[in-house]
Amino acid sequence: MDSSQRLTYDTAILFWRVITQIFFREITPRGGSNIPRDGPVIFVGAPHNNQFLDLILNVQVYQETGRHVQFLMAAHSMKRRWIGFFARLMACIPVTRAQDEAKPGKGRISLSPDDPFVVVGHGTQFLKDLKPRMHIMLPKSLNAATAEVAEVISDTRVRLKKEFEERFDSVTEYKVLPVVDQSDMYHHVYKCLQSGGSIGIFPEGGSHDRTDLLPLKAGVSIMALGAMADDPGVKVKIVPVGLNYFHAHKFRSRAVVEFGTPLDVPEKYVEMFKQGGAQKREAVTKFLDLIYDGLKTVTVRAPDYETLMLIQAVRRLYQPPGQHLTLDQVVDLNRKLLVAYGKYKEKPRVQALQNDVLKYNSLLRNLGLRDHQVPRAQKSGWRTLGLLLYRIVLLLFWTILALPGTVLSSPILVIAKIISRKKAKEALAASTVKIAGRDVLATWKVLIALGLTPVLFLFYSIVATVMVTRANAPFKWKVLTPFATLVGLPIMNYASLKFGEAGMDVVKSLPPLIVALIPGQNRSLEKLRAMRANLAERVADLVDDLGPEVIDDFDESRIITPRTRSYGDLSSIAGLRQRKTDGAADDEGNYTDSVSKHLSI
Known part of the structure; x- marks a missing residue:
């Protein structure tokens, strides 16, 4: 990064830090001493349970070391207006994924009863639509299994490089995944690492809300091995980072960001990578296994x-x-x-x-x-009854203090909840790995709040100014009212947030008193x-x-x-x-x- 890019990154990370501190009640870093202070580093984050809010990893690295982490992000996400804007501010590197470019295939397909490596087309035009190295993807009902095309035999017959992981007997629809050229992305990654920079990646691919890790994509292994093979003077370190949330999708939840022991890239794998072919594939696979083992030490993984x-x-x-x-x-x-x-x-x-x-x-x-x-x-007993009544009075007190900000911000809360749930349903329908789509809820709540809050506060300032004008207040109050409103509303909302938390703490203490009575x-x-x-x-x-x-x-x-x-x-x-x-x-x-x-x- 040049000086202007670094300044832009610093500004963006400061803004993102404020946003995450508002959304999360607490973010606890652990193992910050494991972060290398210099030299090329790849931060490998998992599980990818909170979509774009997982970029709290950036914030924690910056707070601990001042390092700038360039994260890899799906190119289709960076095409979204606001997400792409902030992603570019933080120097994210776009990654084109084949599944994002998938197109419905013409006709339908089935497997040959004689050879599981042969796909039989029904009303297809394989000679026009498919080429070697492209992939055929099955529908979601068959877990969106994919297989690489080895040879296009005719318009109705294709030979696969490997058979589908998901067997199917009936005729089904399919999608065609193009061959994606990732050379530009790897060029940016190698350049960053060879200059002693930091790369961030979520190797599971897309975000999800499962309790265990998804299989890791090979890209992170290729990046580390490729950078060292391309420049023998580069010594890349891999830092596994566990993102452990308590109710990740809920407002004012908590998170622990744990940095594991840095992994060195074994020289023998670099040499195998240089040889290409089967040796290269073996090196990538074995080093990916080491990265997976590193992630297991910093994540809480349950089968269900x-x-x-x-x-x-x-x-x-x-x-x-x-x-x-x-x-x-x-x-x-x-x-x-x-x-x-x-x-x-x-x-x-x-x-x-x-x-x-x-x-x-x-x-x-x-x-x-x-x-x-x-x-x-x-x-x-009487003491229990008295304590219950005392806490109810205390709850009313905190509620009254929290009420103004809560009422004023209620349109944002309601709209954010409705839209985020709708987006979660859409994400769930389009995914084969999500359970309930909770991984996208927090992101959409934040995005909606960022978009609506300035509009709502501006509306309130206009209303306040109109009221002061109609009341024939002195001229200075007419001038100061919109500014005072725009400054005072954020302060009032933050105070209401803290008062509301105190009230919720009291609410949580009531059930045992009620049960006892x-x-x-x-x-x-x-x-x-x-x-x-x-x-x-x-x-x-x-x-x-x-x-x-x-x-x-x-x-x-x-x-x-x-x-x-x-x-x-x-x-x-x-x-x-x-x-x-x-x-x-x-x-x-x-x-x-x-x-x-x-x-x-």
Whole structure:
């Protein structure tokens, strides 16, 4: 980058930092010391769960080191007006993807019953529409499987290089994927790396909302190996970056950005890459496996949503009441528990504990409680009633303070919610990997807010000016009103945001008080507390027994020590750092601030 580009990037990253700090309640960096301060670096981010907001990776790298990261971005995304505008400000490199250029094929196709490598056309014109190295893509109902064309035999017969991963017996529609020339993109990447710059990439390809990583695309491996093969003096490092969110698509959620240990590119793979052919493909594949292993150390990967919920429940049981882990410690503990569960889930002892944890969660839902509220849930009495009334009054107080900004910004909130849900449905319909399209919600909420907020504030300033004019106010007030409105509204909205958060913290503390006042619920609360105590002890025993088999330095690296694991023991936890906000984790991975901590049950 030249000086003007660097200035533009600095301005854009400052703006993006403000936006992300408004959207997220907290972004916690971890492992910032792992970021190389100089030399060529490729930052590999995953999972790609929050579409364009995943570019918080840029912000964290800039804050830690001042480095400028040029991210690769789909060319069709950069063609969008506002996304493309900001992407160019941050020097993103466009990548043309074959699937974005796909066109419906003429006629229909089926597989030859005699040879799975031969595609038979029905009303097709393969000689005109297809060429070797192009790809044929099946419809979404067949997982959009693709296969490369090796030879066009006739208008109705094509031989594939490899057979489709998804077998099909009937005649079906198809799409044609062109051969994409990526030489210009690789030229920009090599130039950046050879000048000691930084490249960012999400190697899964498109964004998704799954709990596990998608298979990685080979591009990141080719970039590193190609840059070093092209210039022997270049020593590229790969930094795996885990993007771990707590409710990624929700406003004022939290995130942990974890930087892993930098990976060196093995010289033997560079030499294999130079040889081309099968050796080159093998080098790309093997180095991609190393990158995947690096990402596994910084991401929380679960095979499905149910398993992730189970692990989070076990983590909460393993954490003693009253002791509050930081966000990055929560992520680390979740990851370690997932590794252990994947290894020992077939053991009878683990399965028995799993069944009992699920029963405990079911009882929690029936009572409308969260796990962190159980240890201190009180028996009903005048004190409980008084505390409930006090908190309701406090909630009204915070609500009144938050009301002006909430009312004024409500058009933005409503429109953003409606449009983002519509965009999520569209994204889901066009994707084969998304589950509910939640990965695009946050991006669209931010984009809509960015577009509507200036318009709405300008409208309010005009209305205020008209009202002052009709009231025959002094001339200076007529002049100052629009400026005061445009300055005051953002401040009022931010204040309302903070007041609203305090109110929500109070709301979260009400359920156990209400439950305690319901006649006959005391017995259920006692049962729940006893069940939690029993599960907490069993989880702690299981972790102590199996932990050393999963983690070599288990005793040295553990977050929670045996001495503090007891349900009733609220002494210290080894390695904990006191959060500046005195925050406390609840059962969903959210945190209450210092206000609700002092009000907690």
